[in-house]
Amino acid sequence: MILRRAAVLGAAAAMVLAACGTGTTPAPSGATAGCTVGVSWNNFQQPRWAAHDEPNLKKTVEDGGGKYISADANLSAEQQLTDVDTLISQGAKVLILLAQDNKAILPALQKAKDAGVPVIAYDRLIEDASILYITFDNVLVGKAEAEAVLAKVPTGNYVLIKGDPGDPNASTFLPQGWDEAGLKAKVDAGDITILNGPDGTFTDAWKTEKAQQNMEAIIDKAVADGNTIDAILAENDSTALGVVGALTAKNYGFPPLSGQDGDPANLNNVALGKQYVDVFKNANELGKTAGAAALELCKGTAMASLTLPSGLIDASVAPVAGLSAKPFTTPDGTSVQSFILQPTPLTAENLQVAIDAGQITKEDLCKGVDPATGPAACK
Amino acid sequence: MTNEADATPVSGQVQPPARTSLRGLIAQTEIDLRLFGMLVALGAILLTFNILSEGKLFQPTNMVTLAVQATGVAIIATGMVLVIVSRNIDLSVGSLVGVIAMTYALLMTDWMPALGIGADFPFRWAIALGLGIGLGALVGGLQGYIIAYVGVPSFIVTLGGLLSIRGVVWYLSSGAAVSGLDPSFQLIGGGAQGSIGGAATWILGLVGCAAIVALLVNGRRQRRRFGFPVRPMWAEAVIGVLGCVAVLGVAAFANANLWPEGLANRIAVEQNWGPAPDGGWKIPTGFPNPIVLLIGVTLVMTWMANRRRFGRYVYAYGGNPDAAELAGINTRWTILKTYVLMGILCALAAAIASARLNGSTLDVGQSYELYVIAAAVVGGTSFAGGIGTIPGAVLGAFVMQSLAYGLSFIGVNSPGQNVVAGIVLIVAVGFDTFNRRRGS
Numbered sequence: 063m064i065l066r067r068a069a070v071l072g073a074a075a076a077m078v079l080a081a082c083g084t085g086t087t088p089a090p091s092g093a094t095a096g097c098t099v100g101v102s103w104n105n106f107q108q109p110r111w112a113a114h115d116e117p118n119l120k121k122t123v124e125d126g127g128g129k130y131i132s133a134d135a136n137l138s139a140e141q142q143l144t145d146v147d148t149l150i151s152q153g154a155k156v157l158i159l160l161a162q163d164n165k166a167i168l169p170a171l172q173k174a175k176d177a178g179v180p181v182i183a184y185d186r187l188i189e190d191a192s193i194l195y196i197t198f199d200n201v202l203v204g205k206a207e208a209e210a211v212l213a214k215v216p217t218g219n220y221v222l223i224k225g226d227p228g229d230p231n232a233s234t235f236l237p238q239g240w241d242e243a244g245l246k247a248k249v250d251a252g253d254i255t256i257l258n259g260p261d262g263t264f265t266d267a268w269k270t271e272k273a274q275q276n277m278e279a280i281i282d283k284a285v286a287d288g289n290t291i292d293a294i295l296a297e298n299d300s301t302a303l304g305v306v307g308a309l310t311a312k313n314y315g316f317p318p319l320s321g322q323d324g325d326p327a328n329l330n331n332v333a334l335g336k337q338y339v340d341v342f343k344n345a346n347e348l349g350k351t352a353g354a355a356a357l358e359l360c361k362g363t364a365m366a367s368l369t370l371p372s373g374l375i376d377a378s379v380a381p382v383a384g385l386s387a388k389p390f391t392t393p394d395g396t397s398v399q400s401f402i403l404q405p406t407p408l409t410a411e412n413l414q415v416a417i418d419a420g421q422i423t424k425e426d427l428c429k430g431v432d433p434a435t436g437p438a439a440c441k
Numbered sequence: 442m443t444n445e446a447d448a449t450p451v452s453g454q455v456q457p458p459a460r461t462s463l464r465g466l467i468a469q470t471e472i473d474l475r476l477f478g479m480l481v482a483l484g485a486i487l488l489t490f491n492i493l494s495e496g497k498l499f500q501p502t503n504m505v506t507l508a509v510q511a512t513g514v515a516i517i518a519t520g521m522v523l524v525i526v527s528r529n530i531d532l533s534v535g536s537l538v539g540v541i542a543m544t545y546a547l548l549m550t551d552w553m554p555a556l557g558i559g560a561d562f563p564f565r566w567a568i569a570l571g572l573g574i575g576l577g578a579l580v581g582g583l584q585g586y587i588i589a590y591v592g593v594p595s596f597i598v599t600l601g602g603l604l605s606i607r608g609v610v611w612y613l614s615s616g617a618a619v620s621g622l623d624p625s626f627q628l629i630g631g632g633a634q635g636s637i638g639g640a641a642t643w644i645l646g647l648v649g650c651a652a653i654v655a656l657l658v659n660g661r662r663q664r665r666r667f668g669f670p671v672r673p674m675w676a677e678a679v680i681g682v683l684g685c686v687a688v689l690g691v692a693a694f695a696n697a698n699l700w701p702e703g704l705a706n707r708i709a710v711e712q713n714w715g716p717a718p719d720g721g722w723k724i725p726t727g728f729p730n731p732i733v734l735l736i737g738v739t740l741v742m743t744w745m746a747n748r749r750r751f752g753r754y755v756y757a758y759g760g761n762p763d764a765a766e767l768a769g770i771n772t773r774w775t776i777l778k779t780y781v782l783m784g785i786l787c788a789l790a791a792a793i794a795s796a797r798l799n800g801s802t803l804d805v806g807q808s809y810e811l812y813v814i815a816a817a818v819v820g821g822t823s824f825a826g827g828i829g830t831i832p833g834a835v836l837g838a839f840v841m842q843s844l845a846y847g848l849s850f851i852g853v854n855s856p857g858q859n860v861v862a863g864i865v866l867i868v869a870v871g872f873d874t875f876n877r878r879r880g881s
Binding site: 108109227258259261263264265266267268269270271272274275276278279280282283285286287299300303304306307310311312313314315325326327328330331429430 | 494497498500503510550615617618621630633701703704794797798799804805807845846849850852854856
């Protein structure tokens with residue numbers, strides 16, 4: 063009890079000191095020396111953050127002369143509020159938040175505002191006009207999936223495998239991307255027929271087994287109707303894995319199939335020719351972007367005039383709108399500044415990108431692949 | 442012991458009524474009306490979907506798909522019957538399937554190669570399967586021990602299992618999907634090459650037919666010997682003929698499912714079968730391996746439930762726990778064994794699921810517990826304990842899966858499938874409860 067009280071007192075004292083610090087010392091203009099960037103992860107156990115996002119973010123900050131501090135909320139929205147307090151009291155001048163819950167994080171955001179600390183919403187949106195939103199474009203993910211498959215199979219019979227019906231990504235954003243790539247126009251023009259109804263088939267909780275069972279029924283129906291399946295659009299990798307399972311069980315062969323996430327099992331399927339395209343969000347580049355933006359914010363640059371240094375991130379993922387921050391309208395209608403990166407479609411031709419990004423080892427990628435006939439990345 | 446079990450009067454073996462009404466005639470055949478009713482319901486469901494799909498559902502390949510999809514849940518449901526009969530529940534089966542499926546995948550991709558058991562090591566599939574079954578029995582046994590000997594309610598223990606075992610799946614693979622199983626292991630999941638072929642299917646059918654006749658003859662002799670009333674000869678003949686026609690009909694239907702042409706051509710080239718005959722290769726697939734596995738599990742489980750001391754103890758305990766205890770049955774040991782059995786059945790279901798996927802994901806087996814309990818309950822297992830049959834649970838699994846498959850086949854999306862499955866569950870059990878109340 064005594065110990066606990068002492069800790070609280072200590073934390074309070076640190077906060078007071080930190081507040082004094084920001085109040086009395088004017089920020090060194092034009093220099094990033096002493097810039098402390100605080101990152102609040104929602105769940106560091108998910109391997110992606112530790113493997114890709116953090117190292118790049120940290121390196122970018124430290125290369126720019128800043129200091130990187132972080133906390134892990136371990137899937138607790140409550141813990142994240144405490145973490146944000148601690149990060150501010152440790153002297154963070156910029157906060158990067160991967161929110162566990164985009165509503166529960168709002169009190170933390172208010173604290174940051176009160177302390178005069180700018181906030182970057184990392185990967186996940188926070189509904190507030192004051193934030194800078196850094197993420198991948200989910201509509202573009204859908205667009206990249208459909209573009210790749212449509213280029214391969216411009217006309218014919220398509221099967222649409224969607225994710226959980228309750229997830230807006232599954233029901234809205236990704237299909238919107240498919241339509242932007244020209245799916246709807248081709249269906250309307252009669253070039254493409256969708257075999258499983260106009261809306262395709264949803265998959266409860268994005269479950270691989272469920273996708274497999276659904277796909278088996280769709281194949282049976284297509285065979286019974288005398289139709290050939292020419293291409294399959296699956297929204298993500300877990301459903302695409304189920305589709306490959308169904309195609310294998312039915313010995314159907316492997317029509318062009320899409321997916322996203324860059325899961326190792328699916329990248330291996332791309333190398334094996336069982337999945338045509340896997341749209342990959344290169345988290346390394348997202349980390350670099352956030353690091354660079356945080357350093358700029360430290361200098362006191364206004365969010366609307368942020369610009370990423372050229373050459374920092376790979377041109378293939380750079381925002382379509384250019385390297386300057388652009389306004390983004392959230393689903394609630396709030397306008398925020400943003401950097402929206404492009405996803406990378408991976409096919410057998412450019413699988414080397416996944417190895418270079420550290421997403422998969424060559425050994426895992428090329429498991430079971432005949433080097434003579436396999437893709438270039440496996441030679 | 443078996444003699445004593447035989448001598449125990451089983452419900453339904455009452456003096457046949459002498460009336461000659463239809464009801465009386467059916468009663469003389471001593472057909473289990475419940476099971477028969479479920480078969481009729483299953484037929485009606487399939488017929489409805491066949492009409493809705495304009496006659497496209499009733500094809501061997503579709504029925505084989507449906508049956509294979511039902512095997513995992515059906516296999517576990519055979520054990521769930523015993524668990525529910527003994528007044529317990531097992532909510533952990535889905536998570537257990539998940540952790541064992543992931544174990545199979547990791548064994549074959551990472552762990553065994555790390556121990557120097559490379560891809561060309563013989564019988565790797567059997568080693569993996571054995572380890573999986575061992576793991577299932579171990580985890581099941583642990584849960585059973587806590588339930589039977591420590592006395593924590595099974596609902597709580599297995600709810601804890603549901604949560605924590607699923608968490609272990611995550612730690613095993615760090616959340617990633619693992620794929621690339623041995624080709625021989627993949628055969629457990631079925632498919633054209635994972636089927637037993639035309640000849641073996643016919644043999645299996647004939648053996649089944651012979652077994653039915655032998656059972657009838659033996660049953661008649663036993664009844665004579667102990668002075669029980671015997672069925673009229675015509676009833677024996679009807680059952681024998683109907684049984685044989687059904688078994689051979691199913692075998693013929695499975696054999697009407699042919700290898701996909703592309704696969705047949707490819708294998709023909711690889712194995713030098715010579716030129717394809719006119720009209721292409723016509724190779725019957727017969728029963729897929731998972732179906733054969735399910736048939737085997739159903740027979741063994743039925744035998745254990747009806748003919749072995751263990752099975753009779755389970756029913757005795759479910760009917761009246763106190764009486765069973767006072768009669769000197771080691772009830773704790775019996776309960777523990779039902780959970781060991783569940784673990785083993787989960788390992789078999791996990792083998793089929795991972796073989797079908799050629800790997801495993803974080804969510805393999807998720808919500809199996811609900812489907813399995815639904816199958817057992819639709820199949821006539823009572824939560825009050827003491828009542829439930831294994832063939833009934835298998836049929837229940839087929840009823841639930843035929844709904845899911847049929848709806849999927851005619852293009853109804855998963856929210857719609859869930860609505861129908863839920864309603865059917867309630868209606869089936871409601872109907873059964875109504876009938877039992879009227880009967881008593």
